[in-house]
Structure formats: structure tokens, C-alpha cells
Amino acid sequence: MTWGWTGVRGTWATEAAAESMRLMADHGVNWTALAYSALQDTAQSTEVRFREAPTVTDDEIVWAIREARSLGLKVCLKPVVNVADGTWRAHIGFFDQDVPGEPTWDEWFASYREFLLDAARIAEAEACEMLCIGCEMVRADAREAEWRALIADIRAVYSGIVTYNCDKYQEDRLTWWDAVDVITSSGYYPIDSWSEQLDRIERVVVDSGKPFFFMEAGCPSREGSPDRPNDWALPGGPSGAEQLRYYEAMFAACDERPWMRGFMLWDWPPHLYSASDADSNDDYCPYGKPAGAYLRDAYRRRAGGA
Template sequence: MDFIKGFTFGWLSKKGDFLKEEAKESLRLLKERTNSNYVIFALAAIQDTPFSTFVNYRGDHMVDDDELVEMIQYAKELGMKVILKPTVNCKDGSWRAHINFFDIDVPGEPTWTEWFRSYTDYQLHYARIAEEQKCDMLIVGCEMVQSERVEKGWRKLIEEVRAVYSGLISYNTDKYQEDQITWWDAVDVISSSGYYPIHDWDRQLDRIEKVVEKYQLPFFFAEAGCPSRSGSAMIPNNWHHVGELNVEEQADFYKVMFEKTKQRSWVGGFGLWDWSARLYDESKASQDNGYAVYGKPAERVIYKFYTSKNL
């Protein structure tokens, strides 16, 4: 696996969003302004609650297949490699990490068997698109912490995906969970969300390194980033954190993250979070306190790192 200099693009894009010219312009600017060589198209299916067993991937909350394919092809025209990442959100606002059912199937209760049946159907749909479009990787889930203990469910899902998709398969576990998963041998690439406190990178990398050594698989951070707020560098995963606008703290987070990870040869890249399909006016970049880096000091930090000759 080559080093992934990547960004997640178009998160929460809805039907028709990828057809807008501004979406393609945004992707072009992502390539130009960050020197990314990978783009991760993350899709957000919906289930009603963490205890619902039906995963809805058809409707206005998702980009259509045709527009997704058109954007994949445009990314390739730009010289980028493509990772497809179908994930799921809960309509009631609960984080997907809390999707959960009884360990054993109980009559009259929602079950893991029912959920995995629906979720696998969802993954297979996009696995076929990934195969047809020759995407470079498929990430079959993201930060679904409670589900990760259902080893048989994930192994069966991955086996079914392999029947229709011939590329690399990964799963994106959440921060601090890398050493909790028992089925890493079922995937080709280990990945996780690197939202670690700015002062804690060495300790966390030491811990993750043991997992990589155990399974002898490539690893990359499928997500990593930090909002532009004071205090966010200590809790970069907390998008609800209230802090004063601080674009320099965001840049400092990226500087430290890159400095610490480049000392570990096993870190195979990043899918940074995130780049919108609809960019704000660059003149207003200094007023944005979210994860976006467009027009902020962090963007220049990323460009410098992604153009480094030693990656």
C-alpha cells in the first residue's frame, strides 16, 4: 500500500449535491490546495435509532449512484485514487458507536442478525460500485464500537463483500479501540480515527504499534482532524466543544500529529476530516470554527506535509 495522502470529501452530501459544479470545483481545490493523492467518499445511510435493524441507503439523504460514479470518475481524472466508505448515522442523533442489541438473538427483540442482514445489503451495494469503478479501497464501517464485539457478524460481512469486490478492504475503528478488535485478520488494512489529544500521540502510537506488529497489516488513520477552537487540540473528537475561534490551535494540532506520526514508518497515511462539497468563501475562512481547513493555516501545514519527499 502506498502512503495515503488523503481527505474525506462530501460528508453528509445529499441527492443532487455531487451534480453541482461547485462540488467538482471543491474536489479540484482539494487536490490543488492540499496535494492529496487519495479522496475518501464517505456516505451516510440512515437508521432511525441505535436499536433499529433497517439501514436505509436509498432516498434524498444520499447522493444517487450515478452522481457518485461521476464524481469517482472525476477524481480519477484529477489523478486521485479513490476510497469508498459507506457508513451509517442514526436519525435520532445518536452516534453510530451506540448501535447495539443483545448478544444473543431474543425472540420479540431487535437482533444483530437482522441488523447485519440489512447492513450487509448496504455494503454489498457499494462494494459492487467500488468494483465496477475500480476503487482502490472499500472501508466497510466506521466507529461502530458496540458492534465490534460481534466477530462472527463482521467476518461474514467481509467474506460476502470479498465475493463482489476485489480491492483492499478496511474497517475504520474509533480512537482507543484499535487493540480491542479480534478480527483484524479478516481485513487487508487496519484503520482508525486519530482524534488523539495533542500531548498524547507518543503513548497512543506505542499502543497502536503493538496491534500492527501482531497482525502484520498496513495501517492508516482513516480519519483525523481538529476543529478551529481553543481547547479542541486536547479533545479533537468533540465537535460539540465550546471554545473561542482559534485557527492557530488547529494548525498546531496538525503540526504535532504529522511530526509524531512521521517517526513511525508503519503509519501509512491519513484520510483527514474533512473537506466539504460546498466550500465557504475563502475570505470567511478565519470565521469558521469547524474541522474545515480550507483557507486556514492548517491547510498550509497539510500541503507542506503532503508534498514532503520522504513520504
């Protein structure tokens, strides 16, 4: 399960955050992706401002790692870049060839590298099992040379598992999967398309010889969301039944694929709503909802070998 998004300074390393993580672990979770973001001003800015608020501090990140460890969880550290003006990070991009006076990919990757190496050093010092080096960077995915260079720099300071979280429908488009240890993606697929999408992903898994899991997957508890699970702003009333229907279909489809290693479900906030408010909550978190009970049972059955 993913915990902590978006990593707002002051929301980690609190009693509420500790209780939130404890309740997450109680759902049979054995891995967590500790996800936090740093901002750049626009999709064409080249400075990733990871030392500034609202990004969590290094001390807060270390607190979250150690808190997860105390609960018996394995940790994937997941630093993510976001755009301050609300543009989705998939649209971060620059000219293919440098033009004088215009921002460049080299400038952006230099700043992004500082952000990722900071995370890599923390992950190494705290013995995190995995580091995710990017999330849904669709326009940047084509910059193969830059990603390979970044991965080499990360491996010089971090000795654990390295992965990259590509966006949905992009699994068969990346050309540098061989540079990471595990293939992961955001599996926000419409409820009726799981078989088709898993067939496509299976070809990537077989060709690469790499393990695969969904670094993100899930569905809001909202009417209509099973058909558009990636749309966090889709209009519709709260519906725990719809979220449960999606979870059941997703788990059933993935259970049929022996190469599927699991999920890092989206998501669990650092400040959790009360159980009494679960019926009116229409976000991705399954706490207090039918999908939460289903998830707890499913994860515990798997842990017990059932």
C-alpha cells in the first residue's frame, strides 16, 4: 500500500501519521511505498525544489521509514516530482534538440538527479528494500540515455532494488527496462479491460525476464469510477460498493497471472479520516469501506498460503 502522499511538510512524524500507518499495516499489508513529492513551477521549469516546503524534510522521511519498519513492513521509497501549477508530471518536457535561451532536458535532469540522489542516500542509510526512481513521466520516458545515466549514478550510492513506475498503457513503450531490477506501472485500467491489458503486459514481462508488480493500482469509492479509475476528480456520489466491485475484478484478473508479484495499492493518507466518515469518503483509500475488509482478507489469505 502507498502511504503518505503527497508528503506535505508537517503531516509526517506526528501521532496521527503513526496511527494512520498502524491502521494500514493492520490490513495485511507487508510492503509500503512511502511517497512524497517535490515541486517544479511549470512543466517547462528545470528546477526541482525538493529542499523547500511543502516537501517533507529528510528527518520526516527517516521517521516514516523507521515507523514502517517498527510495524514489520518492507519499504519502497518513492520520491516524485509534481508541477506547482497543477499540470500532470507526464507533460514535463522540453525540445528534443537544445535551443539557445530555452530550457533543456540536461538542465532538468541535473536538478532531478539531485532530488533522486538525496532519496537514494536516505534509502541506503535506512536499508530500504526498494527505490522508485520516477513516476508516470510519459514525455520523459523517451530520454533513454539520461535515464540510464541517472540509474548508474543512483546505483553508485544505493545497493537495493531499483524500479521505475511507468504510466498505464506505457509498459510496452519503454526501451530501458533492462536498466532496472523490477518493472512496475500504474494499473488504473477500466474494470472491463483487465484481461486485455494483462495480455499486453505479459509480453513485456516475458521478453524482459524481469519481475513485475503494480506500483499503483486502485479505484475511488465513487459512482462511475470502476470505468475510469485514474480520474480522481470524476463526478459521482460516494460508493463503497463500486470500489469493492473494482477490487474484486482486479484481484481476480491478476490472480490468473502467475508472473504478477502484487500491488502497491493507491493509497493511504498520513492523516486518516475517521471510520465513521468512511461512507461519505469518495477517495482511493479503502479504510472503513467494503474494499478494506476485502483487502484485509485477501492479503492475509495470501500471507498464510491459502
